[in-house]
Amino acid sequence: MIDLEAYLYEKAKSIIAQWDEEGIYAISFFVYSNEAFSYQGHENISEFSIGYNTENDCNHASAHSEERWNFAFWRHNQTYIIDPSEEGNEGIEVLFQWYKENGIENIGLEDIRSHYDANMRYIGKGPVGFYELLTVVSAVARRMQTEGFVSEKFGSIPIIVHELEYPWYVEEATARANPNGEADAFLEAIENGFV
DSSP: OOOHHHHHHHHHHHHHTTOOOTTEEEEEEEEEEEEEEEETTEEEEEEEEEEEEETTTTTTOOTTOHHHHOGGGSOOOOEEEEOTTSTTOHHHHHHHHHHHHTTOOSTTOOOGGGGBOTTOOBOOOOSTTHHHHHHHHHHHHHHHHHTTHHHHHHSSOOEEEEOSSOOHHHHHHHHHHOTTSTTHHHHHHHHTTOO
């Protein structure tokens, strides 16, 4: 059986262990699906990459500013762990084996009709396979925080689990990933509409 969480944890940890730039204030765990991504006949496949942002990158922006927290303003120094655009990427092969072992089918399918409630608020979870991966990635981040890996290397900084937008599940995943309040400023920025 594939232990996706353990696999992603070891891959992410080995990448983060190499970072030595000063002023890192946040880590990005970027989970994203795109209709252009395909693998083994499936489209709208999810990717997972990690990166970071520094105080210099955000010009020492204020604690709740869009420049500090919105990924659009970040450097985009991501390292891919799951990359559906790379032929033979080990991460995507592991992910699809995990989907199969866990009975997750119709990968990439998205039923837009079920993504909104009666008041037209977005309640969806993205295409099939996306939310499942996001949940595992959030658990990986949480483990890094609870074991002290991040704080020993950088101090108390957040791991932001996200995509390009900031829907409810990004807030949920990031809050779960940072059990000691490391992401409070980010979550407040979302709540106040700054991100």
